[in-house]
Amino acid sequence: MYGRDVLLLLVSRISRSAAAGVLAVVVGLYYLNDLHLSLLAIGILFGAGAFVTPVLSLVLGVFSDRIGRKKVLLLTLFFLPAAILILLLTTSFPLLLLSSALGGFGIAGGLIGGGVGATAAPMQTALLSEKVKPEERTKVFSIFTMLSSYAGAGGALLSHISNYRELFMISLAISSLSALVVIPVKEDFKPRERVEVSKGGDEEVIRKFTVTGVLNGVSQGLIVPFIPIIFAKEYGLTQSTIGEVISLGGVMSATLMLATPWLASRMGFVKLIIVTRSASAVMVLLFPFLGNTLLASLDYLLFTPLRVVSLPAQQALMMNLVGEGRRATATGANQAGRLLPSAASTTLSGFLLNALSVALPFEISCVATLANSVLYYKFFRNIDRMASGNVTIVE
Template sequence: MDRDVYLLLTSRIMRSVSAGVLAVVVGLYYVNELHLTLFEVGVLFGVGAFLTPLLTLILGFYSDKYGRKRILLITLSFLPISVLILLLTSNFFLLLLSSALGGFGIAGGLVGGGVGATVAPMQTALLTEKIPPEERTKVFSIFTTISSYAGAGGALLSHLPSYRTIFIMALIISGISTLSVIPLRESFKPRVKKVPTSSGDKDVIKKFTITGVLNGVSQGLIVPFIPIIFSKTYGLSQSTIGDIVSIGGVVSATLMLSTPSLTKRLGFVRLIILTRSISAVLVLLFPFLSLWYLASIDYIVFTPLRVLSLPAQQALMMNLIGEGRRATVSGANQAGRLIPSAFSTSLSGYLMRAVSIAMPFEIAFLATLINSFLYYSFFRSVDKLANGSVTIAEG
């Protein structure tokens, strides 16, 4: 791997460490320190998660138009700014801004899209231009694995003695993530003239957006509230919750090393259907387990199964799309997943308060099964593109 790949990896590691601890403590900070209700937490997570994918969609498009490194630097600065707001104020409207910039509450937690948020389209497109098609699933797996380990390590920072100390650490680390991409060299040259999007690219955008919608709904309903459920339902301490989330991240990262070989053996479609169907059943069981250690084991198992196929999905998407549209399509996929997750997160806070804790998990179960069926319908004929054994022309 060349120097620029290592710079991107360094930035992603630092961001993942910061995002890892924030994924554990932000919801607990809202409830325990600011004494917000679950409905108010749902509003904060939901509004923030709604604005984040809109920014992702817009910035992904403009990065293809004006340059990916430039937009990446801007978006990387969002996380330290959001943490600074948490340090300086408890004003509800400024907390909404903090949630939007930081991507707090977005589906995915400390692995996958949750860590990437607004920076994912630029990171993915810049990384894609540095590696050949046949290596992309492998490199995406390595990146996601290492960043998941980093996120798991970040979750352990929840042991620090105060929210203020945690937020200061997150501010410093996320600042390093921003600074580390300054020396990056960008090879891609934006087109001066607008080129119409091909019908093939439009079809890919449509399919990944539709599957992203259901994936976003299912994750948005449950992921942001899991630390709160561990605290309020099972009575676990913040440090114990951090340990459980960290273990989930480590298991996810370790299993993701097997994604390239599993993709070649099973194919992308069978891999995603198998892993997500099992995870859907485990998600359904989660709120009905009466013992904290059973709920912890359930979480630690379903978390990696939800993200195991992510590197293959990224490689498939990048291999299906021409070079000039990669950040745009990645942004559209993120938005397609995260905008519905924003609505479902807001709804989940209401359902947990007004109906039952279990209701969002039951809806997430159904959404995940439907999503798996759509992956089969849309992508069963293009499995080989996920591992680079077949490619499309660059352009």
């Protein structure tokens, strides 16, 4: 229906997400159990990936809008295999920092939608938007995010394998496939005159999405990279059980995204994001206080899907508001706005968890998520229906 190139991009996304599913569960546990690093040291490693990823996303996104998305996408897709090779070959802390920087380990989002390796996202989103009609984008982004989340959930199940080296080898093979399948994709991008649909033009739209990304990054960076470690240290779950819980969270998130186009058309993007993210914020707040493994697992399985269900509509809204010549730039700026603060909050969270309180990062995350919802209402309430391809501005 959408052509060979869309299918190849989907295969690439699925492959990368499967590798991300493995890594989202085991990298932190590998640091903790095999290398015996402190939570502070793990926070520094996660922070390195979280700092470098948004900078690369922004720089490469702008660069790809000038020379073409495919070339830069291929380059970034090979970052993750390189990062895994470092994990396989050395335990040197400086090289582990480089590995985290290349692989984006610890970035907010975890395995949902293939969070690891997010430097590829601006080019992939822009390239995909080039091949899909505006009114179809929420649907296509939902399908991509849904299937890649299923793949991530499947990857998480591989954590039943106890040998970290075997897991890294599997991730290396799968992530390499993600890059190779993009080679035949054709790029037709040429700068085109855009139809002005937002009062402030592209720069104003990019600014708004970047600002909203800041609080989203803070809220996720505080907790997401440490979820497997919290399950292990505070709730006593084994690595295989953690993998099962995180996998199920991915499956539930992916399944709920089937309803994203319908929810966006019925509720509007702003109401959808406020309702779902506010509910997830409350559940995040409860997570460290539940004192029971079953309740904590159920809480995680609820707040994870609610946190991400609006993502395809948000991507579609951004692509519909921004002209084709700035789409990778817009996605890269949004990534930077989200991931740079998440890097700082991830590093801070390692300190808070290690020295102060397990609950404090979750409390701050709740407040940041609620504030993020308020910003979405302020910025986008008058263009609420553009996620479904409707370019009418509501006054």
